[in-house]
Amino acid sequence: MLTAIGDFIKDSFRADDKASLENLKYGNINLYVQRREPLYLAGVISGTAPDDFGVVMKEYLNELWGEYGYIIGRSWNGDTSSLIEIRGDLTEFIHYWSSSR
Numbered sequence: 001m002l003t004a005i006g007d008f009i010k011d012s013f014r015a016d017d018k019a020s021l022e023n024l025k026y027g028n029i030n031l032y033v034q035r036r037e038p039l040y041l042a043g044v045i046s047g048t049a050p051d052d053f054g055v056v057m058k059e060y061l062n063e064l065w066g067e068y069g070y071i072i073g074r075s076w077n078g079d080t081s082s083l084i085e086i087r088g089d090l091t092e093f094i095h096y097w098s099s100s101r
Helices: 001-011 055-071 080-099
Strands: 023-026 029-036 040-046
Touching: 029 055, 040 055, 055 080
Parallel strands: none
Antiparallel strands: 023 029, 029 040
16 A cells, blocks of 8 residues: 555656655644565554654664564565564564653
8 A cells, every 4th residue: 555655656746766655644643654675664643743753663674674684585475474573573662652652
């Protein structure tokens, strides 16, 4: 879905092919997206997000890649069952941002 939205923007507005969708606002809902091929990390916030939220997500995605890149690799087929080791880290990240902000 995120790829489709990005493709729509590129096609409709002749946007840079190297650019990617980073945030989207719909009413009070803010969607933040970071990508590290082949992964997407999306965060949804109701209301105002911390100023550095996009940067924090990008850094976190890079940390995940550094720790689990050997699992994901370029040949990953999208099967999330192979990412079971990442679940604990993601849960901690989500819990931190949902409870402390």
